[in-house]
Amino acid sequence: MNYVIEIRNETQEETPVKAVTGGGNSVGGETSEGAAKGEQFAKSMVKRLVSVSTVVHTVDQIFSHQHSVISLQTGAQEYGQRANFGYQKTSSFIKSVAMGAVAGSIVPGIGTAVGAVIGAATNLGGQVMNYFFTQDVISKQKSLEDISRRMNMSRATVSGRRYSNITEF
Secondary structure (H helix, E strand, C coil), X not given: CCCCCCCCCCCCCCCCCCCCCCCCCCCCCCCHHHHHHHXXXXXXXXXXXXXXXXXXXXXXXXXHHHHHCHHHHHCCHHHHHHHHHHHHHHHHXXXXXXXXXXXXXXXXXXXXXXXXXHHHHHHHHHHHHHHHHHHHHHHHHHHHHHHHHHHHHHHCCECCECCCCHHHC
């Protein structure tokens, strides 16, 4: 099954970006030429972010649906869960790298690569933190379970010790 995603601007209209501060065509004392460059830059960044975000969301929906029906198609629920888990981790990483690259493209030249590396590092850092937080929760649950087990054992004994012969009661 192949999917093709095509984005078109059928109207061919450009939406002007107004200056944020100042009056007329100037922004904070800039000339109208500087304001025009700022408007052009803002337009290009908004277009990049919106188009990348839209494509990423659409592709994510398609793949998420495909992974959600694996257990229905194969009958192997555990396999479907593993595939879905792997997809979530991989797609999260790819989205971070893509958005970092788009944000880094502000700086011409090496900015895209630097943004992608920062996005990857941020995602991996988040995954490591998530791992350690999950491990902490599991340790606390285990500790509480041990306490509960010891309390149940002390309630089941007479004078704090266990009897192997039930007839002594």
